[in-house]
Amino acid sequence: MADDRGRIPEKPDAGVLRGVRVADFSRVLAGPYATMMLADFGADVIKIESPGGDDTRAWRPPVDDAGESTYFGSVNRNKRSVVCDLATPDGLATARRLASTADVVVENFRPGVMERFGLDEQTLRETNPRLVFCSITGFGRDAGAALPGYDLLVQAVGGLMSITGAPDGEPSKVGVALVDVLTGLNAFSGILLALRQRDATGRGSRVDVDLLGSLLAALTNQASGTLATGRSPARLGNAHPSIAPYELFRAADRELVVAVGNDRQFAAFAVVLGHPALPGDERFATNEARVRNRDALRGILEPLLSSRTAADWVDAFTRARVPAGLVNDIAEAFAFAESLGLEPVVTSVDPETGRASRQPATPIRLDTAPAVHRTPPPPLGAHEARWTDER
Structure with missing residues (x-):
């Protein structure tokens, strides 16, 4: 039984689940x-x-x-x-x-x-x-x-x-x-x-x-692919089984990820890299072709991306509406979210x-009944032993 180290705090009086x-x-x-x-x-x-x-x-x-x-x-x-x-x-x-x-x-x-x-x-x-x-x-x-x-x-x-x-x-x-x-x-x-x-x-x-x-x-797409084909996928490291380039690269100072999800983004990506003709190569003209030829594509991209800092590339790609980001540690990730006002x-x-x-913070945001962070995690047995129905 709990001891009497603390009284029962007030029940929640706000939130969409109040009364539950x-x-x-x-x-x-x-x-x-x-x-x-x-x-x-x-x-x-x-x-x-x-x-x-x-x-x-x-x-x-x-x-x-x-x-x-x-x-x-x-x-x-x-x-x-x-x-x-x-x-x-x-x-x-x-x-x-x-x-x-x-x-x-x-x-x-x-x-x-x-x-x-x-x-x-x-x-x-x-x-x-x-x-x-x-x-x-x-x-x-x-x-x-x-x-x-x-x-x-x-x-x-x-x-x-x-x-x-x-x-x-x-x-x-x-x-x-x-x-x-x-x-x-x-x-x-x-x-x-x-x-x-x-x-x-x-x-x-x-x-x-x-x-x-x-x-x-x-497992979503990996599971559906397995069920449809009868073949289990292999490990690809940081690459994607169905999209390319969609993986981690090393820049001059640290890693970044590039997540090119469609042909428009790939064309913009090539322009930022200084190789606007890259999408004209039949090996890379479509996403399906890029996936088939991912090793050849990576061989072209690696020396290009290693020529500048990761932050420089991320800034340039973002301005061109190409998804890219630094590989943050957890502290950097929180700082990044704060910089976005999240x-x-x-x-x-x-x-x-x-x-x-x-x-x-709770990631779900309700405008009419937002989450309320009332109290920290309780010490063990911090609340009254003599329990009664408060409702």
């Missing part, structure tokens, strides 16, 4: 990402944690100014934390009470765990027929139920690593837990759909999302302690 209560039993990334998105738009998210807390509280370094894990902080703002030890009668009673008063329950335990504690969809729906129950798994609830759902594992078995990395190198993972993020977004979308359906029918429904299915759907960073401040947390 979420009992969040999820941990690590996919589930917490989904519930943070709900919280950003006004849902009252109660993060239900074990006495040891979400695993990511211990995933450090790095840490923020308060010594808290930045991994945990990245997906847990705007939430309230209650500790429930499900192995004890009091903890289990508190968890059931929270779930029974919720509009949405989100969980990502191994299949069977919620049933063991009487927190499964069927049991909860007996007293809460309007409940939206979202279950997140690695590989579904049937034959894949026993498989551990770790992002790296899914990137491997789901095919993403097979198309990521240099052609002559080893398969590579993406530099962030992308499958978890995609799955969290799918869970967020599914919950919103279920709430909309509840508005129409008066009854809640079950939302099932799994990491493998989320990745396979996100306001990519938000700071949440605890009104009682003054503790602040800087995080990436």
Whole structure:
């Protein structure tokens, strides 16, 4: 059970999802990402944690100014934390009470765990027929139920690593837990759909999302090409299987990317390079021809692009409406977004302690009901143990 280190802060009074209560039993990334998105738009998210807390509280370094894990902080703002030890009668009673008063329950335990504690969809729906129950798994609830759902594992078995990395190198993972993020977004979308359906029918429904299915759907053109031809694509490094030139090049000082998406852009690209006749070469006259002859094209482009700085090229290409950009590190990426007026960073401040947390802003912008970044990620068990239904 939670201790009394802090009172329950006020429920959200703004946002398109105000009045929606979420009992969040999820941990690590996919589930917490989904519930943070709900919280950003006004849902009252109660993060239900074990006495040891979400695993990511211990995933450090790095840490923020308060010594808290930045991994945990990245997906847990705007939430309230209650500790429930499900192995004890009091903890289990508190968890059931929270779930029974919720509009949405989100969980990502191994299949069977919620049933063991009487927190499964069927049991909860007996007293809460309007409940939206979202279950997140690695590989579904049937034959894949026993498989551990770790992002790296899914990137491997789901095919993403097979198309990521240099052609002559080893398969590579993406530099962030992308499958978890995609799955969290799918869970967020599914919950919103279920709430909309509840508005129409008066009854809640079950939302099932799994990491493998989320990745396979996100493979989009690579997946459709495989299904149509029966052939799996090979790794191309930073090149594109269907567009050229659409890849990374080395300039005089650093790397840049060029993303030429059509013949008009290629003609403008050639003019900036000082070779306006290049599109007249039958090897490069169309995108399809450029893809077939990508190695020959790259052999021409590399020495040209190495003659000037990356920033010079990006400026010249941008003025000619040719998509190009520097290969920024993450700090540079935030600075670039700020230079465009995108306001990519938000700071949440605890009104009682003054503790602040800087995080990436929610990327969804609603003009009539914008996201509100109210509070930083909560300390473990920071909110009142004696829980009552506030509605």
